[in-house]
Amino acid sequence: xxxxxxxxxxxxxxxxxxxxxxxxxxxxxxxxxxxxxxxxxxxxxxxxxxxxxxxxxxxxxxxxxxxxxxxxxxxxxxxxxxxxxxxxxxxxxxxxxxxxxxxxxxxxxxxxxxxxxxxxxxxxxxxxxxxxxxxxxxxxxxxxxxxxxxxxxxxxxxxxxxxxxxxxxxxxxxxxxxxxxxxxxxxxxxxxxxxxxxxxxxxxxxxxxxxxxxxxxxxxxxxxxxxxxxxxxxxxxxxxxxxxxxxxxxxxxxxxxxxxxxxxxxxxxxxxxxxxxxxxxxxxxxxxxxxxxxxxxxxxxxxxxxxxxxxxxxxxxxxxxxxxxxxxxxxxxxxxxxxxxxxxxxxxxxxxxxxxxxxxxxxxxxxxxxxxxxxxxxxxxxxxxxxxxxxxxxxxxxxxxxxxxxxxxxxxxxxxxxxxxxxxxxxxxxxxxxxxxxxxxxxxxxxxxxxxxxxxxxxxxxxxxxxxxxxxxxxxxxxxxxxxxxxxxxxxxxxxxxxxxxxxxxxxxxxxxxxxxxxxxxxxxxxxxxxxxxxxxxxxxxxxxxxxxxxxxxxxxxxxxxxxxxxxxxxxxxxxxxxxxxxxxxxxxxxxxxxxxxxxxxxxxxxxxxxxxxxxx
Amino acid sequence: xxxxxxxxxxxxxxxxxxxxxxxxxxxxxxxxxxxxxxxxxxxxxxxxxxxxxxxxxxxxxxxxxxxxxxx
Numbered sequence: 001x002x003x004x005x006x007x008x009x010x011x012x013x014x015x016x017x018x019x020x021x022x023x024x025x026x027x028x029x030x031x032x033x034x035x036x037x038x039x040x041x042x043x044x045x046x047x048x049x050x051x052x053x054x055x056x057x058x059x060x061x062x063x064x065x066x067x068x069x070x071x072x073x074x075x076x077x078x079x080x081x082x083x084x085x086x087x088x089x090x091x092x093x094x095x096x097x098x099x100x101x102x103x104x105x106x107x108x109x110x111x112x113x114x115x116x117x118x119x120x121x122x123x124x125x126x127x128x129x130x131x132x133x134x135x136x137x138x139x140x141x142x143x144x145x146x147x148x149x150x151x152x153x154x155x156x157x158x159x160x161x162x163x164x165x166x167x168x169x170x171x172x173x174x175x176x177x178x179x180x181x182x183x184x185x186x187x188x189x190x191x192x193x194x195x196x197x198x199x200x201x202x203x204x205x206x207x208x209x210x211x212x213x214x215x216x217x218x219x220x221x222x223x224x225x226x227x228x229x230x231x232x233x234x235x236x237x238x239x240x241x242x243x244x245x246x247x248x249x250x251x252x253x254x255x256x257x258x259x260x261x262x263x264x265x266x267x268x269x270x271x272x273x274x275x276x277x278x279x280x281x282x283x284x285x286x287x288x289x290x291x292x293x294x295x296x297x298x299x300x301x302x303x304x305x306x307x308x309x310x311x312x313x314x315x316x317x318x319x320x321x322x323x324x325x326x327x328x329x330x331x332x333x334x335x336x337x338x339x340x341x342x343x344x345x346x347x348x349x350x351x352x353x354x355x356x357x358x359x360x361x362x363x364x365x366x367x368x369x370x371x372x373x374x375x376x377x378x379x380x381x382x383x384x385x386x387x388x389x390x391x392x393x394x395x396x397x398x399x400x401x402x403x404x405x406x407x408x409x410x411x412x413x414x415x416x417x418x419x420x421x422x423x424x425x426x427x428x429x430x431x432x433x434x435x436x437x438x439x440x441x442x443x444x445x446x447x448x449x450x451x452x453x454x455x456x457x458x459x460x461x462x463x464x465x466x467x468x469x470x471x472x473x474x475x476x477x478x479x480x481x482x483x484x485x486x487x488x489x490x491x492x493x494x495x496x497x498x499x500x501x502x503x504x505x506x507x508x509x510x511x512x513x514x515x516x517x518x519x520x521x522x523x524x525x526x527x528x529x530x531x532x533x534x535x536x537x538x539x540x541x542x543x544x545x546x547x548x549x550x551x552x553x554x555x556x557x558x559x560x561x562x563x564x565x566x567x568x569x570x571x572x573x574x575x576x577x578x579x580x581x582x583x584x585x586x587x588x589x590x591x592x593x594x595x596x597x598x599x600x601x602x603x604x605x606x607x608x609x610x611x612x613x614x615x616x617x
Numbered sequence: 618x619x620x621x622x623x624x625x626x627x628x629x630x631x632x633x634x635x636x637x638x639x640x641x642x643x644x645x646x647x648x649x650x651x652x653x654x655x656x657x658x659x660x661x662x663x664x665x666x667x668x669x670x671x672x673x674x675x676x677x678x679x680x681x682x683x684x685x686x687x688x
Contacts, residue, residue, distance in 0.1 A: 052681070057632065100654060226631055272630040273653075280654050 008086050011037040015079050031075040039066065039082040058267045061234075065263040069583065072253050072260075081264060081583045088591025092273075095598040099277060102605050103284045109161045109180040109201055111145035117189070127179075127196045138188045144181045147199045148190035150174060155186035162204065163290035163538035180204065207292050207535075211283045214295025215276075218558055222275045226268035233573070237262035240577060254579070261576035264586035270565040274597030275558050281604030282554030290537040291547045292521070298533040301516045302551035306496020307489060308447050308544065309510075311482070312454035312464060313350065314503035315520055316438075316541055317429040321354035324410060328423035334361065336423045340415055343381055343390045346371060351411055354427055375506075376455055376478035378413070389416045392457075394476075396421070410460065431467065434542040439468045441545035448496070451489065453482050455506070479506035486510045501544060503528055518544060554604045561597045568593050619661040620671075624678070625686050627653060636681055643677060645670040658687065 378391015410428025511517030519532030575581035
């Protein structure tokens with residue numbers, strides 16, 4: 001690179017001297033030396049490529065254009081084109097290197113080593129060699145190399161590289177921590193729960209690196225366009241050189257000069273480089289904000305979002321339920337809770353977990369038999385020779401069990417034994433603090449409608465929607481109903497796309513069915529994260545509008561680049577055909593446009609998007 | 618088996634696309650993708666033949682881009 005720069009500068013000096021020298025023979029030889037200085041590597045590459053049949057490559061085109069100019073006796077033109085081309089290439093490489101570095105910096109979350117505790121001593125090893133159950137030690141200032149559970153120590157973690165959240169997170173013994181965070185304060189001993197290849201950090205990097213494979217439409221368009229563009233322009237150049245002289249006896253050299261100008265602009269590189277780079281920048285910038293985008297195409301779809309459909313629990317609410325009151329009939333409060341916890345012990349539903357968490361009496365997990373999971377209703381199992389039902393009101397009604405009205409908002413779990421009503425437990429969930437701002441932000445971004453789909457009771461769902469200003473609510477849905485609603489809503493779309501935001505296993509089909517599925521990454525089930533197109537690492541619903549803004553900005557930059565690069569090239573082609581544009585302009589239209597497009601694409605990398613946080617609830 | 622290699626000194630994105638297409642026609646290559654910006658080449662091929670196929674890929678890369686380094 002450095003050597004190239006000196007070579008270019010030396011050639012430039014020779015070139016300028018040659019222009020002002022009054023001796024034609026001397027300046028001619030200076031031109032020749034300058035041309036060879038800046039052009040020799042291009043000539044060699046072009047020669048090699050011709051032998052291999054790669055005719056339409058940049059080197060070949062520049063060689064033909066400049067040699068053509070030399071034959072026509074336009075020595076200064078030939079040298080200037082080669083010189084400007086090399087200068088342009090130099091800056092283009094610099095710009096590209098810079099963007100590459102910023103992208104690499106964005107993804108600099110890969111841990112190099114892990115401190116493995118083995119037989120009482122600590123070894124520094126490759127994270128790849130650590131297995132599940134191994135104990136690693138993370139010192140202050142180090143990056144967490146693998147996912148795991150803290151078995152000793154407490155600290156604060158900087159999660160900003162993963163979540164975009166700048167406030168450090170407090171962690172204590174027993175907490176799960178994910179790889180990629182930086183340990184700020186204390187020494188941590190961690191029991192590893194995932195192998196390196198399954199760890200969060202590896203998954204994130206794979207996602208981002210592979211994201212560009214799902215090409216956006218504009219990207220695919222450019223790739224296809226580039227393939228026909230060069231042969232087309234070269235063909236036009238041929239016609240331009242020979243048709244007018246043959247038909248109208250015009251001067252061959254004048255038209256040949258115009259044709260050579262065509263060749264200089266015929267390389268599609270500005271487009272081929274800048275558009276995918278824009279998307280990569282957008283994806284990189286999003287990942288720095290804790291938003292993982294699995295493909296460029298999803299940015300394109302998201303930028304035209306029209307409807308946003310939400311799941312409620314875990315998406316707009318914390319997803320952590322707490323038992324608020326216990327209303328037994330016949331039994332004591334503790335006895336009812338104990339029974340409920342026993343029945344729910346095998347379930348992974350958040351409501352079940354909250355009941356188990358609230359119960360303080362140890363339960364015998366193997367006491368249950370013949371358990372049936374009645375999705376959307378609750379469950380039933382045999383315990384101590386009695387058939388128990390636990391679940392919502394609909395479940396009770398199904399079995400003809402009368403249950404009293406409960407005035408508590410939140411979820412009410414009813415319990416019955418052999419058709420006899422035992423009582424109910426009220427549980428409630430809290431809205432996420434940013435939920436209201438999230439919906440407001442979406443409305444102000446121009447989202448036409450927001451919709452809530454939930455398995456929850458109608459009155460709770462309606463109350464939530466009212467607080468949050470959500471336009472439509474569909475409640476008491478079974479998992480299958482959610483997909484059906486998403487499908488119906490899809491047919492109601494005008495010209496935008498439908499976004500579904502969810503977190504649970506039951507949301508996975510809807511996430512996959514929607515135009516764009518956004519999953520809550522930290523709380524979300526693996527199935528949801530897998531099925532989604534975009535993952536929010538910190539579960540903050542406010543990030544949905546941030547993602548939309550990033551998507552729109554990325555699309556705008558990509559469009560700018562397409563219009564700009566194509567526009568300038570078309571302009572120069574037209575001007576050249578009429579003999580107005582010269583080769584100098586053509587060089588600008590080639591490399592100059594590339595550089596500007598790369599610089600413009602680099603804007604998509606901008607990492608800080610202010611999240612519009614207003615009054616929190 | 619899928620493996621990722623770093624590939625440097627590719628000239629331009631258009632050349633990378635062309636190379637990717639060329640490599641995908643090599644017998645035994647299940648899928649191949651080149652990420653020009655991250656300078657990475659991902660190759661997928663059958664396990665037992667992987668090394669042989671990798672050699673073929675390397676030869677084509679050397680032939681098309683004498684400056685490019687595949688590691």
